[in-house]
Amino acid sequence: MPPRHNAAPGPGPRGGLTPGTLALVVGVFLVQLGFLLSYIGSFHHPDPQGIPVAVAAPRKAAAQLDRLPGDPLAVTVVKNERTARERIRERNAEGGYLMSPRGGRDTLLVASAAGGPQAQALRKVGERVAAEQHRQLSVVDITPSGRQDYESLTAFYLIVGWLVGGYLLASLMGVLAGTRPARPGLGALRLAGTAGYAILSGLGGAIIVDPVLHALPGHFVALWWLGALLVFGTAACTLALEAFLGVVGIGVAVLIFVVLGNPSAGGAFQKHLIPSFWRAIGDWIPTGAGTSAVRNIVYFSGNALGTPLLVLAGWALAGSVLLMLGSLRRREPGLTLPI
Template identity: 30%
Template sequence: MTSETPASSGAPSTGLGPWMRFRRQYSRLSPPVQMIGLQLWLPLVFVIAFCLCYINAFHQPSPKDIKVAVVGTGPAAVTLADRLEGTSNGMLSASVASSVDAARGDVRDGDLAAAFTPGAANQPARLLVASGAQFQLAEVVQQTFAPVAAAEGTTLAVDDLAPLPKHDSYGTSGFYIALVWTIAGYMVGMFIGMMGQTLKHRVRLGLIVGSGFVLSLLGTLFAGPVVGAVHGHFLSLWLLGWLTTISVGLVVNGLSYYIGRFVTGAALILFVFLNIPASGGAFPAAFVPEPFKWLHPYVFGTGVLDVLRGIVYDVGPGIGSGATIIGVYAAIGLVLTVVGKPFFDRRNRLRAERGKPVSMMLAAQGAAMAARQAEQAEAAAGTRPHHVTTSEGPGWDDDSHGNGNGSRGNGLRDNEFAAEEVESDAAAVSGAAAGSGSA
C-alpha cells in the first residue's frame, strides 16, 4: 500500500536552506564572474579601512601632550613649566629636569621631545632637540619656544643632538624603507599562505626566509646606494630588513591557516592600515588621534623604526627595545604557524567527514578549470567548442531536464554538490585550498 503526497504548486522543493540555495544560484554564474564577485570584499575593506585609518589619522594632525622639560631648579623652573603647559591648550606636557646632562639623555632617548633652558642677560635661551628622532616634533617645539625666549628678552639657540643629513631633509627616508620591507614580507606571507597550503612547514619557512633575504637586499640596495636616501650602515640595515620581512611573513603565513584567502584583508589592516598611522613614521604619535596614539608602543612599525633610528642616528629608546617588538611578532608568527597547520588539517578532515560542500571560491575555481578542459577536449577532437559559461549549465538535473542522474551532456556535474569532482579539478589550481572552510 502506497501513500501519495499532494503535489505542491510552483518550483519543486530542494530541501536546501537559504544559504545553500544562494550558493546554488550563485554557481549558475560564469566561473570568472563567480571568482571576481568573491574577491570584491577586498576593495570594500580597503576603502573603509583607508578612510578610517589614513584619512582619519592624517587629515588634521593636532599635536597633543608633547613631552618637554624646563631645565632648572627651584620655584622659577616649576612655575615656567606649569605656565607652558597651562597656556598650550593641551599641546605640551611639561616637566622639570634638574640638569642639562639629564635632559640631554632624555631627549636622545626619545623620552622628551625637547628641553628648554631659560636665558639670562646677554645669554640666549637654549633648546635641546633631536631631529633624527622625529623631524616634525623638533620643528613644532622650536616654533613653540621661540616666543618664550623672546618674552624673556633674549634669543633662542637650538642644539640638535641628532641632526638630519642633507640627503634626508625631512627624516622620512627611514619610514619608507621600513615600509618597503614590511610590505614585501606581507606579500610573501600572503602568497605562501594562499597558494602553499599543502606545503610542509620547512618549505614554507624556507620560502619566507629565502625571499626575505633577497627582497630586503634589493630594498636596502635601492634605498641606499642607488637612490641615496640613506648613506652607510648597509649591512646593519640589510639585516634589519631581513628580520622585518621574515617576522611579517611568519605572522601572515600563520594567520592564513585560520582565515584562508581572507588573510589579505587581515594583513592589510594589521601591517598597513593600523601599523603606519600608529608607528610614528609619517607623523609623531603625539600628532595622531586615538586609538593610533595608544597603539604606538605595540605596532610592528614602531619596533622597526626604533632600531633603524638607533642604527642611523643613534637616537631613540635603543636597538634592544625595537628588537623586542620585532621578536615578539616573529614569535607570534611561529606559534600561529605551528598550531595552525594541525588546526587547518583537522578542520578540513571534519568538513569532509560531515559532507560539507567545498568553499565557493574552490568550487568556482574547479568549475573554471573544468570548463577550460572541456573546451580544450572539444577543440582537440576537431569539433566546434561550445562555450561553457556557468558551473550549472543547461544540463543541470531537475524536473524540467529529467535526465535522472544530475549530469550534463558534457559530463560535468554541479560544482557545489559534487565535491569529489570539484576537489579533483581544483587540485591543480594554485591557491585553491586557501579558501577551504570559508566563502
C-alpha cells in the same frame, strides 16, 4: 531509440557572482573605507600632544610649560643642558627647553632625526612661549637628519618597502600553494623559504639606502638584519592569517600592516602629533616598531632599541607558531570562500 534527456544543470560559471565572491567584495570595500578613515583621521589635523621635553628652568617656569593650553608638552625638569641633551639622545625626551635665569634668551633643543614635523611643532610651541614672556629663543638641532634623508622619512619608506615584500610573498604562496599547509612539514618548509627571502630582502634594502643612495649610510649590517627580521615577521603573520582565514587573511594582514600600521608608524607625522588611538597602537605594530628601530640605529647610537626589537621578534614568533598550529587543523569543507 530511447528519448534523450537534458543533462542536469551543473554549477554556474566559475566567474559568476557567488555569496563568497560578494562577501569578498564587501570586505574589500570595508578595507578601502578603513584605509581612508585611518589615513585622513590620523593626518588631517596634526596637533602636538604631550611631547616629552626636558626643561632646565626654575620650577615655576617649568610648571607653566607643563600647563600650556592643549597640553602640547610633557615636562621633565632636569639640572642642566647636558642632562637635557642626554635624555634626547637616549630617547627619553624629544626636545629640551633651557631657560636662562638671568638673561632674556632661551634655547630650544630639537632632534629632527626623530621626525621633522615634530621638531617643527616644538619650535612653534617654543617660539610662542618665548614671545608671550618677551624673551628671545634660539633653536638648536642637536641630532639632524642626514643630507640625503629629508625630514627623516627614509626610515619609514624603507620599512614600508620591506613590509610590502613580506605580505606579498605570503600572498603569493597562498595563491600558488593554497592558503593552508596540508601538514606541519609543509608549514615548516614555507617558513624556511620565507627566512631565505627575508635575508635577501633585508640585504637588498640595506644596499639601496646605504651604498646606492647614501640615504642612511654607515649602518649596513644592522639595517640588513633588522630588515630580515621585519620581512620574516610580516610574512609569517600573513601566512598564519591565511592558514586560519583563507584568502580573507590577506585582507586582515593589509588591515593591520597598512591601514592601521602606516598612519601610526611615526613616518609622516610622529606619534605625539596624531590622535590618541593611532598614538596608542603605533609602537606595537611592525611598521611603527621598525621605523623607530631604524631611526634609533642610524641617529641615536642604538639607544632605545629593546622595545622595537622585542615587538618585531614577537610578531615573527607569533606568526611562526600560529602557522604551524594552522597546518595541524583538519581541513573542513566550506571554510575557504570561493572566488
